Amino acid sequence: MPEIRLRDVKKGFGKTIAVDDVSLDVRNRDFLALLGPSGCGKTTTLRMIAGLEEPDKGEIYFGDRTVFSSEKGVSLPASERRIGLVFQTYALWPHMNCFENIAFPMKVKKVPEQEIKAKVKELMDLLHLYGLEDRYPSELSGGQQQRVSLARALTTDPEILLLDEPLSNLDAKLRVEMRSEIKRIHHLIGCTCVYVTHDQSEALSMSGTIAIMNEGRIVQVGTPTEIYDDPNSVFVASFIGAPSTNLLCASISRQNDEVCVDFGFGKLAVKGNARKILSDPTVPSEVVFGIRPEDIIISEKEVTGAFQGDVYSFLYLGRNQIVEVNLPSGNLIRAMIPVESLKIGQSVQIVFKDNFHVFDRKSGNAIV
Amino acid sequence: MRFQAALRKTHVVLSLLFLTVLTYLVLVPVFNLVHETVVWGEEDTRLTSEAQVGQISLFHWWRILTSSISSNMFYTPLLNSLIVGFGTSILSLVIGFVLAWLAVRTDVPFKGPLSDMAMIPFALPSWAFALAWITLFKNERIGGYMGMFPALSGIQVPDWIAYGALPIIVCLSLHYFTLNYNLISSALSTMDAQMEEAAEIAGASRAYILRRIVFPVITPAILSSFILTFTHSVSSFGGPFFLGTPVRYYVMSTMVFSAFNNRMYGDAYTLALILMGLVLFALYLNRKVIGTRKSFVTVGGTGFRSKVTRLKRRSTIGAAAITFILVITVLPLVVLLLQTLMRYLGIYSIDNLTLHFWIGASDPALADGQPGVVMNAGILNAAKNSLSLAFLTALITSFVGLLIGYAIVKGRGTRISGVLDSVAYAPAVIPSITFGALYLSMFARPFGPIPPLYGTFTLLVIACSVKTLPTASRAGVSCMMQIGKELEEAAIMAGASWLRRFRAIILPLTRKGFLSSFTLTFMSVMRELTLIVMLVTTSTNLLTNIAVRYAEQDYMQHSDAVVLILSAITLVVVLVARRTTSEKIAGE
Numbered sequence: 001m002p003e004i005r006l007r008d009v010k011k012g013f014g015k016t017i018a019v020d021d022v023s024l025d026v027r028n029r030d031f032l033a034l035l036g037p038s039g040c041g042k043t044t045t046l047r048m049i050a051g052l053e054e055p056d057k058g059e060i061y062f063g064d065r066t067v068f069s070s071e072k073g074v075s076l077p078a079s080e081r082r083i084g085l086v087f088q089t090y091a092l093w094p095h096m097n098c099f100e101n102i103a104f105p106m107k108v109k110k111v112p113e114q115e116i117k118a119k120v121k122e123l124m125d126l127l128h129l130y131g132l133e134d135r136y137p138s139e140l141s142g143g144q145q146q147r148v149s150l151a152r153a154l155t156t157d158p159e160i161l162l163l164d165e166p167l168s169n170l171d172a173k174l175r176v177e178m179r180s181e182i183k184r185i186h187h188l189i190g191c192t193c194v195y196v197t198h199d200q201s202e203a204l205s206m207s208g209t210i211a212i213m214n215e216g217r218i219v220q221v222g223t224p225t226e227i228y229d230d231p232n233s234v235f236v237a238s239f240i241g242a243p244s245t246n247l248l249c250a251s252i253s254r255q256n257d258e259v260c261v262d263f264g265f266g267k268l269a270v271k272g273n274a275r276k277i278l279s280d281p282t283v284p285s286e287v288v289f290g291i292r293p294e295d296i297i298i299s300e301k302e303v304t305g306a307f308q309g310d311v312y313s314f315l316y317l318g319r320n321q322i323v324e325v326n327l328p329s330g331n332l333i334r335a336m337i338p339v340e341s342l343k344i345g346q347s348v349q350i351v352f353k354d355n356f357h358v359f360d361r362k363s364g365n366a367i368v
Numbered sequence: 369m370r371f372q373a374a375l376r377k378t379h380v381v382l383s384l385l386f387l388t389v390l391t392y393l394v395l396v397p398v399f400n401l402v403h404e405t406v407v408w409g410e411e412d413t414r415l416t417s418e419a420q421v422g423q424i425s426l427f428h429w430w431r432i433l434t435s436s437i438s439s440n441m442f443y444t445p446l447l448n449s450l451i452v453g454f455g456t457s458i459l460s461l462v463i464g465f466v467l468a469w470l471a472v473r474t475d476v477p478f479k480g481p482l483s484d485m486a487m488i489p490f491a492l493p494s495w496a497f498a499l500a501w502i503t504l505f506k507n508e509r510i511g512g513y514m515g516m517f518p519a520l521s522g523i524q525v526p527d528w529i530a531y532g533a534l535p536i537i538v539c540l541s542l543h544y545f546t547l548n549y550n551l552i553s554s555a556l557s558t559m560d561a562q563m564e565e566a567a568e569i570a571g572a573s574r575a576y577i578l579r580r581i582v583f584p585v586i587t588p589a590i591l592s593s594f595i596l597t598f599t600h601s602v603s604s605f606g607g608p609f610f611l612g613t614p615v616r617y618y619v620m621s622t623m624v625f626s627a628f629n630n631r632m633y634g635d636a637y638t639l640a641l642i643l644m645g646l647v648l649f650a651l652y653l654n655r656k657v658i659g660t661r662k663s664f665v666t667v668g669g670t671g672f673r674s675k676v677t678r679l680k681r682r683s684t685i686g687a688a689a690i691t692f693i694l695v696i697t698v699l700p701l702v703v704l705l706l707q708t709l710m711r712y713l714g715i716y717s718i719d720n721l722t723l724h725f726w727i728g729a730s731d732p733a734l735a736d737g738q739p740g741v742v743m744n745a746g747i748l749n750a751a752k753n754s755l756s757l758a759f760l761t762a763l764i765t766s767f768v769g770l771l772i773g774y775a776i777v778k779g780r781g782t783r784i785s786g787v788l789d790s791v792a793y794a795p796a797v798i799p800s801i802t803f804g805a806l807y808l809s810m811f812a813r814p815f816g817p818i819p820p821l822y823g824t825f826t827l828l829v830i831a832c833s834v835k836t837l838p839t840a841s842r843a844g845v846s847c848m849m850q851i852g853k854e855l856e857e858a859a860i861m862a863g864a865s866w867l868r869r870f871r872a873i874i875l876p877l878t879r880k881g882f883l884s885s886f887t888l889t890f891m892s893v894m895r896e897l898t899l900i901v902m903l904v905t906t907s908t909n910l911l912t913n914i915a916v917r918y919a920e921q922d923y924m925q926h927s928d929a930v931v932l933i934l935s936a937i938t939l940v941v942v943l944v945a946r947r948t949t950s951e952k953i954a955g956e
Contacts (some may be wrong), residue, residue: 013781052857079863091854095876104872105862152858 002063002159003028004049004192009058011044018044019055020216026209028063031186031193033203036213037239042196043164045213049194050085050162051078062160083160084153084191088168090145092137098124098148099133105155123151126185143174150185161186163195167202179206200240204228212236230357234364237290237357243322243334245290249361252278252285261289261358265329266307268352274368278358283367290357296335297351298323298342306349309333311342325350378866379778383788386772390791393834397806398798401637404809405429409634428634432642441623442639448533448612449619449643453602455537456544457594460601463541464548464593470689471549472556473582474677477686484946485693486549491938492697493895493912494543495606496931500700501539502610503707503924505530510614512922513714516703520716531615536607542696544601548593555589556582574677595654599647603799605898610919620646621801621898628902633809636902640805647799701935704928713924725925735923747914747930753825754894754911754934761832762890765840766882768833773844774874778853789845796838800898807831808902823905835899836889843888847881848874887945891938 004026011019019041026032034042047053049060051067054075060068067076078085092101099120106116124130127147137145146166153161163182167175183206186193197203203210204224211221212235220232231237237245253260253267259275260267268289270278277283299306309325312332316339325333325348333350342348358368405428412419412427419427432442470476471483489497506515507525518525528534563585567577583590605621613622620643627636679685707713711722711734724731728740741747772792779785795803807830811821821827851874859869875882897912904913911934918927 050861052860078860083861085858085861087854087858089852089854091852091858093855093858093873093877104859104864108859108862108864108868153861156862 005061007059009055011055017216022218029190030209031207032209033207034196034211035203040213041216042213046162046164046196051081084158086149086153086163086166088165090149094137097134097136102152127151142170161191161193165196232366234288234359243293245292246333248289250287250289265327277368284360286361288359288361291352293334293336295353295355298335298337299349303349303351306351311344311346314342379775382775383784394794397810400810401806405638411631428638432638445618445620445623449602451533452536453598456540456601457597459541460545460548460597461594463545465552468549468553472553474679476682488697489543490546491942492935494540497539497542497700498607498610500703501535503703531611532617535611540601540607544597551589551593555586598650603643603801624801637805640802643799644802651797704932708925708929741929750909750911750914757828758890758893760829761893762886764833765836765889766885769840769844772841773848776845777848792841793838795835803835804899804902825908832893840885843881843885847878851877894938
């Protein structure tokens with residue numbers, strides 16, 4: 001099973017650049033999620049790996065095989081890349097039943113009839129599609145269609161499995177079920193997986209590695225924990241996490257030994273490692289301060305160093321609730337806290353925990 | 369490298385292929401026609417000694433636009449064409465709108481049969497109505513026999529009812545309202561009822577809603593069908609030929625034909641070119657007006673449901689609508705049938721009835737010895753020709769249309785796809801009579817590697833295929849859009865070759881679209897007159913043009929019988945197609 005390497009891959013459609021000099025390594029047997037907002041170029045990247053779209057320039061390697069190289073003039077057709085692809089719309093052929101849909105790739109390759117039958121049965125069992133051979137796609141539920149589409153992608157024992165937002169057309173409950181199903185299949189088959197999604201919780205929960213894309217570029221690659229804990233830019237911080245991170249414009253004030261983040265409506269004294277970094281006067285002082293809602297404490301009593309605000313709204317989530325607090329400055333702060341009874345308009349104190357990020361306001365890059 | 373990469377894609381190869389073929393069959397003939405109008409022709413030597421065959425000259429243009437005959441030859445026919453065009457567009461819009469509104473938006477009874485029957489007039493040639501009209505209302509003006517109505521009732525029919533603008537407009541409208549019906553009913557049925565409900569909740573009356581909500585929203589559909597009807601009727605030939613020519617009421621198309629018959633080819637080409645300019649101008653206006661209103665077209669959204677208006681006298685109105693359609697479809701055919709049974713024209717009595725014109729052998733006393741239909745080799749041969757032409761054309765056009773649709777959709781966003789889209793649509797904006805003129809001027813002589821095709825069956829097949837291509841390629845595009853690109857890509861991933869994908873995926877999934885495109889083309893070629901009237905010769909006679917030839921010689925029974933046969937064939941095809949595809953035959 002190969003690793004996938006992309007080198008300076010570029011692709012434009014007319015005047016717009018869809019994918020801009022992307023280089024990416026996907027480790028052997030890894031499950032990599034290409035995550036990004038719509039239009040960021042993630043699907044185009046996937047289609048170029050699949051061979052459905054030809055890059056304008058760059059190289060793509062599967063292990064030691066060159067599947068595309070603009071310089072060497074190599075462009076392997078999709079069918080020779082030994083990959084499976086699951087489409088967002090499933091792309092099941094409506095005039096063929098389940099069996100025929102799954103068998104088609106093998107029929108094209110002229111696999112003997114007996115082998116086809118055995119393989120289809122094996123895959124249908126693997127994906128819990130017992131007894132659906134004669135059904136047509138229109139007679140299947142969304143989840144079943146998804147499984148058939150997955151089975152079809154696996155018929156030729158692909159070394160690489162590509163999935164293009166495979167769960168986005170399913171309802172919420174099925175989506176969560178299929179997540180573990182896809183993970184299980186990946187584990188059983190042991191192929192290298194590239195999974196395109198715009199759903200961060202899908203990426204966080206399923207993948208071994210996440211590559212975040214924005215405006216045609218890859219902005220951060222890392223494990224889900226790395227991405228969640230150490231976003232390297234304002235964009236990643238704002239994109240990852242639900243409810244989304246609080247981002248506040250602030251400036252750094254350095255007086256004597258003390259380093260403070262000044263929000264305008266109040267100041268936060270910085271301690272520990274962050275203080276060490278921020279005390280360096282060459283570090284820009286115009287910053288964006290980011291803190292996750294779960295790192296905020298809300299208290300009804302006076303706390304030193306807390307900011308005063310009043311409850312703007314709250315959303316009950318079961319164990320937790322999301323509270324929005326309106327500060328006198330007009331800033332709205334989101335906090336995720338254990339359920340306690342609050343009233344809209346009630347005056348509360350908010351406290352920022354030490355777990356926060358500071359970004360350069362100009363470049364958007366992380367400082368702390 | 370990039371060019372070579374592009375050539376590996378099947379849709380690019382297809383696009384290039386069709387562009388080349390269509391350039392040769394559409395664009396080159398247009399330039400050729402323009403050229404023919406500005407050089408001296410062979411025939412001009414009869415008119416003036418100045419003529420030097422093949423030399424550049426604006427002779428035809430001066431003759432048409434500024435000479436002593438321009439009033440008769442150009443300005444009057446132009447005015448008449450405009451009157452017929454506008455009149456027909458308005459009348460068919462009114463009929464089409466009322467019927468569409470009844471069928472889609474009201475609780476009128478017999479909705480199903482109503483919308484089925486509203487399509488029947490579309491299957492009949494537009495001039496079948498004209499032929500029936502003249503049979504019914506013919507008066508003494510042009511001599512010969514009397515029409516059924518004046519003869520039986522004793523009431524003199526005034527000229528303005530019997531001939532000219534009014535009957536032409538009425539007869540054309542009885543055919544073309546189906547276009548309006550189709551476009552408007554589909555616009556009405558996709559219009560979200562919530563828009564009307566919102567207005568109703570706001571307290572608006574039904575008339576107010578119709579005026580302020582429904583009309584504006586379907587305005588693009590109304591305008592489109594108006595312009596479409598205009599472009600067809602302003603250049604239509606059959607109706608004006610039967611109802612106008614006998615009293616020297618000429619429109620542009622009949623004038624082109626008359627010039628052609630008099631071998632004034634340069635004049636015919638010039639008139640045909642002007643007519644094309646007129647149609648292009650109308651389409652340009654349409655584009656400009658609709659362009660600003662395009663936002664309305666994207667009507668719909670989630671889960672729309674048609675709003676049904678309760679009619680106060682629903683049974684009366686329903687009966688009236690059904691009666692109207694029955695009268696306009698059945699009456700003309702009955703009138704024509706009756707006339708075929710009359711031994712001598714104009715004598716309306718039982719003992720004048722005969723089956724001679726259907727089954728009789730040659731009798732020198734009747735129609736100069738023309739045998740009845742079933743004994744008539746000429747008619748049988750024409751029927752064979754018509755059927756082969758319609759079948760071949762339908763096969764070629766729907767297949768090529770599908771491939772063009774494929775090439776356009778696959779190449780979406782690229783320049784070549786856009787160019788192919790426009791070029792494949794070009795034949796639609798060329799009036800049929802002009803299109804005939806194009807091919808006449810182009811293929812009367814050898815052109816490049818192609819021998820002179822004038823007078824051959826091949827030329828008819830080519831002309832009809834190219835002229836019907838726009839509808840077929842539009843249908844092809846919408847078929848391909850419905851399939852979506854992922855279904856084919858899934859087969860690419862499976863390693864299927866292009867041919868395999870086409871056979872196993874695309875063809876089966878577009879079968880319905882292919883069939884309806886086939887039927888539509890078959891039907892329109894079957895009843896096509898305007899396009900082929902200048903292209904047929906005695907060896908390639910078709911049913912439509914021998915109907916005209918018989919009428920010219922006053923063998924009305926033969927002419928009527930041929931029209932009846934023609935109508936029967938198209939009706940059967942349409943009914944069978946509706947049964948098998950259960951899909952609406954869309955308008956042209």
